[in-house]
Amino acid sequence: MITNFEKPEILSPAGDMDCLKSALNFGADAVFLAGKMFGMRSAPQNFDNDQLKTACDLAHKKGARIHVTCNTLPRNNEIPHLQEFMENAQACGVDAFIIADLGVFEAAKKYAPKVQRHISTQAGVTNYAAANVLYNMGASRVVLAREIPLDEIAEMRAKVPKELEIECFVHGAMCVSFSGRCLISSYMTGRDANHGDCAQPCRWKYHLYEENRQGQYFPVEETGDGTYLYNSRDLCMIEHIPELVKAGVSSFKIEGRAKSAYYTAVTTNAYRHAVDDYFAEGDGYVLKPWIREELEKISHREYNTGFYFGREPGQVTGNGGYIRHYDNVALCEELIDDTTAVITQRNKFYVGDTLDVLPPSGVPFEIKCESLTTDDGMPVESAPHPMQRLTMKCNAPVPSGSVIRKKRD
Structure with missing residues (x-):
């Protein structure tokens, strides 16, 4: 201890x-x-x-x-x-x-x-x-x-x-x-980063222009997708x-x-x-x-690890986007019994899917979605509508307040 x-x-x-x-x-x-x-x-x-x-x-x-x-x-x-x-x-x-x-x-x-x-x-x-x-x-x-x-x-x-x-x-x-003080956004878009309205131009893709070749640009390439010069x-x-x-x-x-x-x-x-x-x-x-x-x-x-060990974050030069391996597909609103939960849908998933649950206790576990039913009692094969309330049958209890994820293929 x-x-x-x-x-x-x-x-x-x-x-x-x-x-x-x-x-x-x-x-x-x-x-x-x-x-x-x-x-x-x-x-x-x-x-x-x-x-x-x-x-x-x-x-x-x-x-x-x-x-x-x-x-x-x-x-x-x-x-x-x-x-x-x-x-x-x-x-x-x-x-x-x-x-x-x-x-x-x-x-x-x-x-x-x-x-x-x-x-x-x-x-x-x-x-x-x-x-x-x-x-x-x-x-x-x-x-x-x-x-x-x-x-x-x-x-x-x-x-x-x-x-x-x-x-x-x-x-x-x-x-x-430095410490989040930035004028690039204001200069390029009129959106003042120092007033909370940053347009995040550091995440954009940039190219090089030569003044005598109007309309032509030359990628500064790390990959075929271009270079994101400032994207930490x-x-x-x-x-x-x-x-x-x-x-x-x-x-x-x-x-x-x-x-x-x-x-x-x-x-x-x-x-x-x-x-x-x-x-x-x-x-x-x-x-x-x-x-x-x-x-x-x-x-x-x-x-x-940022600057903590004397180095620097470095830039992600090949893309400006995010890595995403999982989708948040539902929130458990109420546990009715050991196999039945009321959920609110966030992203589409299907009956038969293996889902990953993060309960308020904090230790994740997996369940299998065995059935889905709408508020009016109609069985459905998937949850396609954002914020739709559904009753889900599964093979383990899902505590109220749990977030439910699905791994991307």
Whole structure:
């Protein structure tokens, strides 16, 4: 058993209420999300005041915390809206703001003094001197720049107050720009990445033009599909839990507020089990193969360990898309008996299919779909309609809240 290190928090993303519930059901200690303003992701639904209050209540009942992203780089015309936004967040019960801008940092102290202030990765904290200054200004946590290797994190941990928490990303998409500060999207599309509206031009395919050959382009080729010059690999640190803990990381952050509730469930569950296993087993800890395999069941780019070991993520130069081996086909709404479950369909599957189940307890298992029946009692051979409610007979009990997957051919 590990006793000489603090057990890190599992911090999960939520772009909407379904994602929030997935994070809480699969073991998150805290969830980071955005209100309707000042968040670095505009694509998700995000949370209005009523939803934010509900989110805080749900989290607190489970002993979890809510961190609200307030990490855009606001312009002058946005500053007057900070007071109402922060006062409402405090009234809802928010535990922490994640902040990149010093003006916003000072406003939070004034308008929401009961809410902790965390420094966003966008602030680019790369050394203990900056971390100490921010702590002295009132920060309770720094989310380090993603460019920092583990040995420097350990040095920083030794040279900042023990009360200052260190949060680091452990999983998800990497940005080609420093700490996520990017002007390429704004320059090429008019969509401001620093206000949460990134068009992700780093994922696009690029070609070379020669000025005297108008209308002709020349691929800069790695493969026949062209070259994706800036398309970074995804971060995955599931195999390096001991190193992160020993470096002094207080919070393991999973990227993905624009991703699905299924993604949140799988990633939260994997890191929850890995951390719990390490603290239970100590020096004898070995990552269970099924935990690593779970992270292959979500859509992802090629995995990498980022900058943690002194290297860099590198680019996926042959394509701009995702690797996807499994489809999320259903959510179990209710277990009626040991062989009967009420499900809501997400993707098509058939009677007779072998399905992969991830229950709230977190250890996956397989079932066989033996029959499907609609709400009006009609038997069907497949589940073709998204969000359709069906009764499924199978050969093992499927707990309520389970996500059900099917391996792609």
